[in-house]
Amino acid sequence: MRIGQGFDVHQFTxxxxxxxxxxxIPFNKxxxxxxxxxxxxxxxxxxxxxxxxxxxxxxxxxxxxxxxKDADSTKLLTHVWHLVQAKGYHLVNLDCTVMAQLPKLxxxxxxxxxxxxxxxxVTVDQVNVKATTTEKLGFVGREEGIAAQAVVLxxxxx
Numbered sequence: 001m002r003i004g005q006g007f008d009v010h011q012f013t014x015x016x017x018x019x020x021x022x023x024x025i026p027f028n029k030x031x032x033x034x035x036x037x038x039x040x041x042x043x044x045x046x047x048x049x050x051x052x053x054x055x056x057x058x059x060x061x062x063x064x065x066x067x068x069k070d071a072d073s074t075k076l077l078t079h080v081w082h083l084v085q086a087k088g089y090h091l092v093n094l095d096c097t098v099m100a101q102l103p104k105l106x107x108x109x110x111x112x113x114x115x116x117x118x119x120x121x122v123t124v125d126q127v128n129v130k131a132t133t134t135e136k137l138g139f140v141g142r143e144e145g146i147a148a149q150a151v152v153l154x155x156x157x158x
Contacts, residue, residue, distance in 0.1 A: 027103040
């Protein structure tokens with residue numbers, strides 16, 4: 001068994017959709033980034049890459065490469081998941097926390113979990129997603145952006 005953890009932050013920007021966990025969240029701002037800036041899928045990708053000892057998302061999808069400009073993070077996570085599977089691992093479970101003062105994510109948590117489970121080919125009970133505010137503290141509390149963290153447990157196929 002191997003454990004990986006991930007963390008990511010993206011600031012808000014105008015004129016972009018707010019995509020979290022592969023789901024478009026209705027909100028008046030989106031997240032700034034080279035790709036579609038899906039803070040949660042980036043975090044999960046980093047956790048998986050860490051678990052297999054393959055660096056981080058920036059190593060695999062550098063923001064200096066125009067190939068990844070506005071890239072769909074679902075495709076990036078799918079690529080990472082194939083790397084995990086190629087090393088002979090399957091997912092035991094994934095636990096994520098999204099830190100956002102706004103938008104409120106509770107109405108979208110089930111859809112996000114189902115989407116992530118679909119990307120990773122696992123059941124929804126293997127994917128946990130929580131959302132929290134920071135009680136108006138820090139950059140999240142000032143509504144400047146969103147942060148996410150994830151912990152993943154993978155196991156070698158027997």
